[in-house]
Amino acid sequence: MSNKAIIAGSSGLIGSNLLDILLREAFYDEVLILVRKELPIQHPKLTQLVVDFDQLERYSSAITGHAIFCCLGTTRHKTPDRTVYRKIDHDYPLMLAQLAHKNGVEQYHLVSSIGANAASSTFYIKTKGEIEADMQLVGIPSLHIYRPSMLIGKRTERRPEEKIVTGLFKIIDPLLFGGLKKYKSILAATVAVAMYNQSIQTNKGSFIYESDKIKELS
Structure with a gap:
């Protein structure tokens, strides 16, 4: 039996690292990425499906396999319209999960955020908490939710403000220990490794991993 993985958000910081892993490791022999436009990548295991995320149900027949990895997400700077923001961070991941469940997909791996809380007054944190709930x-028989802290890694797009925050975390990280360890910055590649490692396990149920736990799983 072949193992198929699907990634939504494969061009992002975590998704691109995850794609590299899935193409490199032998466990998955088919990798489907859902994209708005094709990426400049070719690989014998890779299939790219250009989709309209507002019409995901049109691609239902392709949403099959062993595991779905949802790395979709945006920023307030890139998507200031809250309606659009919520669609990307909540509606699309949820629709993808519903289609996956309908088609018998066993695993769903969702990238959320540190502090996700549906009762929060902060729109970003509230949206993340709502999609988790x-x-x-x-x-989904096996649901894995990852809550990384400040992500570190090379992005294709320039984010000057993020460079400043990354510099601050280099100073702050050594001061975070005990219950504060989960707030330390984390490499996007580390999150990707943890997602892959959990996907080759057979654990059933719902699991939430804070940033410090993600590091342990990588």
Whole structure:
């Protein structure tokens, strides 16, 4: 039996690292990426499906396999419209999960955020908390939610403000220990490794991994 993985958000910081791993490691012999436009990548295991995320149900027949990895996400700077922001961070991941469950996909791996809380007054944190809560109602047999802290890694797009924050974390990280360890910055590649490692396990149920736990799993 072949093992197929699907990635949504393969051009992002975590998704691009994850794609490299899935193409390199032998466990998955088919990797499908859902993209708005094709990426300049070719590999014998790789298939690219250009989709309209507002019409995901049109591609339902392709949402099959062993595991779905959802690395979709945006920023307030890139997407100031809250309606659009919520679609990307909540609606698309949820629709993908519903289609996956309908088609018998066993695993769903979702990138969320540190501090996700549906009761928060902060829109970003509240949206992340809501998708986590809604995702657990879908019924995926094996649901894995990752809550990374400040992500470190090379991006294709320039984010000057993020460079400043990254510099600050180099100073702050050594001061975070005990219950504060989960707030330390984390490499996007580390999150990707943890996601892959969990996907080749057979654990059933819903799991939430804070940033410090993600490091342990990588």
